[in-house]
Amino acid sequence: MDILQVYKCAKCSKEAFPQKLICNHCRSTDFIMIDSEYAIVEETSIIRHMLGSKDWKPRKIGSVRTNKGVLLTVGLSDEIESGDKVILFQQDGAILGRKE
Amino acid sequence: MRPAIIAIGQSVYTRHPDENQNTRTLMRDAIISAIKDSGLKLSDIDGLAITSFSIAPDSAIDIAWRLGLSLKWLLQDSNGGSSAMNMLGHASRAIETNAASNIIIVAGDATGLSGYAKIANSYNTATRDHLSPIGHGGPNGVYALVTSRQMKKYNIDKIDYGRMAVAQRKWASLNPHAVYKHELTIEEYIDAPMVADPLARYDCVPVVAGSYALIISSEDNCPVDRKPVFIKSFMQSFNFDNQEGDGTNTGISTFSDKMWEESKISPDDIDVLSIYDDYPAMVIAQLNDLKMIPDEDIKSFLNNEIMLKNKPINTWGGMLSAGQPGGPAGGLNGIGEVVQQLQGRAGERQVRNAKYGIVTGYGMTLYRYGGTAAAAILEVE
Numbered sequence: 001m002d003i004l005q006v007y008k009c010a011k012c013s014k015e016a017f018p019q020k021l022i023c024n025h026c027r028s029t030d031f032i033m034i035d036s037e038y039a040i041v042e043e044t045s046i047i048r049h050m051l052g053s054k055d056w057k058p059r060k061i062g063s064v065r066t067n068k069g070v071l072l073t074v075g076l077s078d079e080i081e082s083g084d085k086v087i088l089f090q091q092d093g094a095i096l097g098r099k100e
Numbered sequence: 101m102r103p104a105i106i107a108i109g110q111s112v113y114t115r116h117p118d119e120n121q122n123t124r125t126l127m128r129d130a131i132i133s134a135i136k137d138s139g140l141k142l143s144d145i146d147g148l149a150i151t152s153f154s155i156a157p158d159s160a161i162d163i164a165w166r167l168g169l170s171l172k173w174l175l176q177d178s179n180g181g182s183s184a185m186n187m188l189g190h191a192s193r194a195i196e197t198n199a200a201s202n203i204i205i206v207a208g209d210a211t212g213l214s215g216y217a218k219i220a221n222s223y224n225t226a227t228r229d230h231l232s233p234i235g236h237g238g239p240n241g242v243y244a245l246v247t248s249r250q251m252k253k254y255n256i257d258k259i260d261y262g263r264m265a266v267a268q269r270k271w272a273s274l275n276p277h278a279v280y281k282h283e284l285t286i287e288e289y290i291d292a293p294m295v296a297d298p299l300a301r302y303d304c305v306p307v308v309a310g311s312y313a314l315i316i317s318s319e320d321n322c323p324v325d326r327k328p329v330f331i332k333s334f335m336q337s338f339n340f341d342n343q344e345g346d347g348t349n350t351g352i353s354t355f356s357d358k359m360w361e362e363s364k365i366s367p368d369d370i371d372v373l374s375i376y377d378d379y380p381a382m383v384i385a386q387l388n389d390l391k392m393i394p395d396e397d398i399k400s401f402l403n404n405e406i407m408l409k410n411k412p413i414n415t416w417g418g419m420l421s422a423g424q425p426g427g428p429a430g431g432l433n434g435i436g437e438v439v440q441q442l443q444g445r446a447g448e449r450q451v452r453n454a455k456y457g458i459v460t461g462y463g464m465t466l467y468r469y470g471g472t473a474a475a476a477i478l479e480v481e
Contacts, residue, residue, distance in 0.1 A: 018226050018467070024342045043252075045244035046297045047237035051307075052217030059235045063245045063468070071344065071468060073245065075234035094233035 004088035004095055006070055007031040015068040038100060039064035041084045044076060064088070064097055101318040103195035104328030105188075105478070108436040109134025113277050113310035113423045117210050121309055123154045124166065126425075127208040130311035131167065138315045139323045140202055145315075147173035147200030149191050151183035151207045151428035153219050173200035177428070181376050181463020182336070183207060184431030185474035189334050191316045201317065208311025209426025216307045216426070226467040237296050239378065240304055242465050244296035246347040247381040251298065253348055254384075254398045258298055261380040262289035263407040265302040265420055268377070270409070272417025274448040279308050279423040303380055305430070308423030312432040314439070326443040327480040332456070333363040336474040339466070347469030350382070350462055352389035356475070360391065363477050367392045370477075371454040372441045373411065374434030376462040377418040382470070386460050387413075390475065412451045415441060431461045435478075442480045455480060 006017045011028035022029055044062040060076040064086060074088060074095045086097035111129035114121065127150075135142055148171055150160045160176035173194050177183040184207055191203040211219060220238030222228045227236075236242065250256060266286055272278035284302060292301035322328035335358065337351025360366060367390065375383045384402070387393050392411075393401045405411040416422050416437040419430040438457035440446045461474040 018230060043245045043248040044297075045241060045248065045299075046294075047235055047241050047244075048293075048297070049240075049295050050217070050235065050237055051220065052214040061234055061236055061241055061245070063249075073231060073234070073236060073242070073468060092233065093229060095230060096234070 001089035001091045001096070003035045004090045005033040006036050006066070008034045015066070015070050017070050017072055036070070036088045037067050039066040039072065039086050039088055039097065041076065041080060041082050041086060041097065044080070044082055062097065101195055101198060101201070102330070103192040103316055104319040104322055104330055105314055105439050106317050106322040106328055107134050107138035107315040108439055109137055109313040110277055110433070110436070111208065111311040113279050113308045113425065115279055115306060115308055115423070117309040121210060123152055123208050123210045123311070124163065126210055126309060126311035127152070127163065127206050128167065130208060130313040131204055131206055134204060134313040134315050138321070140315065140321065142169070144202050145169055145204050146171055147191065147194055147203030149175040149177065149187035149203060149205045151177040151187060152209050153426040153428065154209045154211045154215060173203060179464055179472050180428060181378060181431055181470065182461035182472035182474050183428035184435055185336065185459070185461035185476065188314070188316070188331070188435060188476065189336065189474070192331055192334065195316055195318060202321065203316050204313055205316065205432065206311060206313040207425070207429035207432040209429055210309035211307065211426055213307060219426075223465060227465070230467070239465055240296040240299055242469065243379040243381060244299045246469050247298055247303070247379065249346045250348045250381045250384065253346070254396070256398055259286065259290060260399055260402045261303060262286050263402045264380045264383060265289050267406050267409060268414050268418045269421045271415045271449060272421030275416050275422055278417040278421055279306060280417075280421045299379065302420070305378055305419040305424040308425050310423060310425040310429060312429050312436055314432060314436055326445060329439045329442050329478050329480055332477040332479045333359050334476040335359050339471045340473070343466055343468050343471070348385050350385050350389050350470065351473030352386055352460065352475050356390050359475060359477065365456060365477070370456050370458050371412070372415060372438055372451045372457045373413045374416070374438045374457070374459045375413055376431055376434060376460050377414055377420050378424070378463065380420070382462055383413070386462060386473070390458065415446065415449045415451065435459045438478055442478060
C-alpha cells in the first residue's frame with residue numbers, strides 16, 4: 001500500500017483532493033503531489049447493502065479530515081471509530097484509513 | 101408573454117415495469133397525459149425540455165423525433181435532482197422571450213435496480229475513481245455520513261427523522277400514483293433493516309420506473325377550469341462551497357434571504373411545499389436554508405409541524421413513498437404536486453385555499469454531498 005498523495009497548490013500551499021483544475025483559494029493552476037500526513041475520523045458508516053449486489057459483505061467507510069484540512073471519504077477497518085487518528089493509504093484505487 | 105404552468109401529466113410509477121414499459125414509453129405516456137390535461141394538441145407543442153439517466157445513446161432530439169414533435173426550442177438537462185428546476189427556469193425564460201409558445205418539460209427513468217447501481221457507481225469521475233473502490237454504496241453511503249453530521253450538529257435522534265417518513269407515507273396514501281400507500285408506523289420505521297448506518301430502509305428512496313411532465317405556456321392558454329400558476333421567484337446555486345462544508349447546508353442558503361425579500365412574502369405565507377427528498381436529512385437541510393424552521397429548532401419542527409401535518413410538505417408522499425424514477429424525475433413530480441395544490445386539483449390531498457407554494461431541487465453529488473440547488477415560489481392570483 002502507498003501513502004495517499006494529495007494535491008498542494010504550488011503558489012498558496014492549500015491542499016486538495018481530488019485534483020482541482022484551478023486552486024479555489026489563489027486561482028493558481030500549478031499543483032504538486034505530496035504525501036498526506038495523518039487524518040482524524042469524523043463520522044463513520046457501515047454499508048450493509050449494495051444495490052444490484054447479492055453477495056455483498058458489510059464494510060465500514062468514514063469521513064476524515066487531514067491535518068491540513070482536506071476532507072475525504074475513505075474505507076476503514078472495523079475497529080476504527082470517530083475520533084481516531086489514521087494514516088491514509090491508496091490500494092487498487094481505494095483510499096483506506098489505518099490506525100497509526 | 102407571461103409564462104404560466106398550465107397542465108401536468110404522469111405515467112404509472114412502478115417498482116417492476118413490464119416488458120412494454122421503458123423510459124421512452126413512460127415519457128410518452130406522461131406527455132400524452134399532460135397534453136390531455138392542457139386541452140392543447142400535440143402539434144401545438146413547439147418546445148421540449150427533457151431529463152433522464154436512461155435515454156443514452158439517444159438525446160432530446162431523438163425523443164422529439166420519436167414523438168413526432170417539430171420544435172423551435174429544445175433542451176436536455178443533466179443536473180440530477182435539480183434538473184426539473186433547471187428546466188423550469190429555462191422554459192419560463194423561453195416563453196417570456198417568445199422563443200417558444202408551449203413547452204413540455206418531461207423527466208423519466210426506468211433504469212431498474214442494476215442499472216441504477218451502475219449509474220450510482222460511475223456518477224462522475226470522483227465517484228468512479230475514489231468512492232466506488234471503497235464500496236461506498238452509492239448515494240446511501242454519502243448521505244449516511246451527512247446525516248450523522250446533521251444529527252450531531254442539531255441534536256437530532258433517529259426517531260425524529262421517522263416523523264418525516266411516517267408523515268409523508270400518510271400523504272402518499274392519498275396519492276393513487278404512489279408505489280407505497282400503506283400506513284407506516286414509527287415502530288416499523290425504527291425496526292427497519294439498516295442500509296448504511298444511520299440510514300435504514302425508510303430513509304432511502306425506492307427506485308421506480310416512471311415519468312412526469314408539465315406544460316408551461318402563456319396564461320392565455322390555461323384551461324378555464326383552473327388558474328394558471330405563476331413563478332413568483334426562481335433562484336439557483338451551483339457548487340456554492342467547493343465541497344468544503346459539512347453538507348448540512350445547501351446552495352439555497354446563498355439566496356434564500358434575497359428570495360424572501362424580492363418576493364415580498366415570508367416563510368409563514370407558504371401554504372404548501374415540495375422539498376426534494378432524496379433523504380430526510382436533505383429535506384431538513386433545505387427547509388433550514390429556506391428559513392422555514394423557526395430558530396433552527398429542527399427537533400421541534402419534525403415532531404410538531406411535520407408529524408402533525410401542520411406544514412403540508414411533500415403532499416404527494418415525496419420520493420420516499422411515491423418513488424424516485426432515476427434521479428431527475430422526482431423533482432418534477434414535486435413541482436407538479438404544488439401546481440395541482442395551487443389549482444385546487446389535488447383531490448383528497450388538497451390543502452385548503454393554497455395560494456403560495458415553494459418547490460426545490462437538490463442533487464448532483466460531487467464527492468461529499470450535492471452540488472446543485474434551486475428553489476422557486478409558485479403562486480396563483
